Amino acid sequence: MASGNISALERLRKSSISVRDIAAQLWCEKQMELYILHGTPFTQAMAMGRQVHAKEQEKVFVKLPVEPVTWFDRLYKWAYENYNGIMNMQKKGYCREVRIYGSINGYKVSGQIDELRLDNNKVVVVEDKTISDIGSKNGVGQRVDSDKMQLSIYKKLIDDIKHGSYTYDNFARSYEIEGKTLSAQFIQGIRTLGIKDELLNLDGIYKKMFDAIAKMPEISEIVRLRYLDRSTNELITTMDMQYDRKNLDAYLSDAIKYWSGQRDARPVSEENKSRCMSCKFFGKQCTVWWRIPNQQSSAT
Numbered sequence: 001m002a003s004g005n006i007s008a009l010e011r012l013r014k015s016s017i018s019v020r021d022i023a024a025q026l027w028c029e030k031q032m033e034l035y036i037l038h039g040t041p042f043t044q045a046m047a048m049g050r051q052v053h054a055k056e057q058e059k060v061f062v063k064l065p066v067e068p069v070t071w072f073d074r075l076y077k078w079a080y081e082n083y084n085g086i087m088n089m090q091k092k093g094y095c096r097e098v099r100i101y102g103s104i105n106g107y108k109v110s111g112q113i114d115e116l117r118l119d120n121n122k123v124v125v126v127e128d129k130t131i132s133d134i135g136s137k138n139g140v141g142q143r144v145d146s147d148k149m150q151l152s153i154y155k156k157l158i159d160d161i162k163h164g165s166y167t168y169d170n171f172a173r174s175y176e177i178e179g180k181t182l183s184a185q186f187i188q189g190i191r192t193l194g195i196k197d198e199l200l201n202l203d204g205i206y207k208k209m210f211d212a213i214a215k216m217p218e219i220s221e222i223v224r225l226r227y228l229d230r231s232t233n234e235l236i237t238t239m240d241m242q243y244d245r246k247n248l249d250a251y252l253s254d255a256i257k258y259w260s261g262q263r264d265a266r267p268v269s270e271e272n273k274s275r276c277m278s279c280k281f282f283g284k285q286c287t288v289w290w291r292i293p294n295q296q297s298s299a300t
């Protein structure tokens with residue numbers, strides 16, 4: 001085992017892996033790890049991107065108007081919002097910000113899908129990426145492989161629930177929710193919304209949510225990437241891509257070797273070292289491809 005005989009999860013003090021991180025491994029695994037270790041600074045570009053997402057979300061998202069007090073209240077809120085979003089999809093044609101849970105090679109995985117959209121009676125998984133330069137389409141496609149991987153993992157996790165290979169019971173065990181209670185203040189708040197008694201607890205609402213996911217129409221074999229202008233929210237381009245399960249499985253079995261500690265984080269290959277030029281860790285926390293005049297890089 002690499003890195004002192006402990007898994008990356010233990011070393012990074014994480015209890016689960018985000019879909020976003022698994023997809024980011026495809027761009028540069030070392031960069032993904034450095035972002036976890038050093039944090040991601042909240043930039044103006046990210047704030048603008050978040051505004052774009054929020055505008056879209058406002059159109060269909062059913063927010064639970066009660067503030068959670070405890071962690072379990074928060075878990076309840078997410079399930080309630082997920083359930084209502086999925087149920088509304090038939091009426092509105094789409095839903096936004098859907099939380100998804102699952103397991104990859106026994107590792108707990110979670111993510112938040114930007115959009116599920118009904119298209120010819122199938123559900124298409126959609127991810128929005130915001131970029132800045134609408135004139136030249138600069139930035140579109142630079143990370144298309146990892147963006148597509150993110151979408152493919154989301155589709156796999158939904159398929160796993162629909163096919164019964166990841167169920168409410170798996171979720172309840174892994175998140176240890178059985179028998180956990182909500183705060184009295186939160187229950188009082190949600191009771192006023194007219195929610196049925198059997199849904200006023202974590203078991204009830206999560207069973208409903210998993211049932212709603214399992215009963216969704218078939219998930220399309222096409223996944224969709226949409227690039228939006230960061231400041232105007234204008235659609236720049238849409239890319240529909242074929243889901244490739246074989247390629248996904250091969251990628252995941254290699255990606256998980258990092259999380260299990262079988263190997264250390266890999267930097268980009270020499271062929272892709274131009275990616276380092278836009279990396280905030282280049283020459284600081286990562287010197288793999290850093291060349292000081294008259295010296296060889298540490299990778300050679």
Ligand code: SF4
Pocket residue numbers: 028029030031034267268275276279280281282283286287288289
């Ligand atoms: S400098 Fe290059 S190799 Fe190092 S983390 Fe950044 S992108 Fe990866």
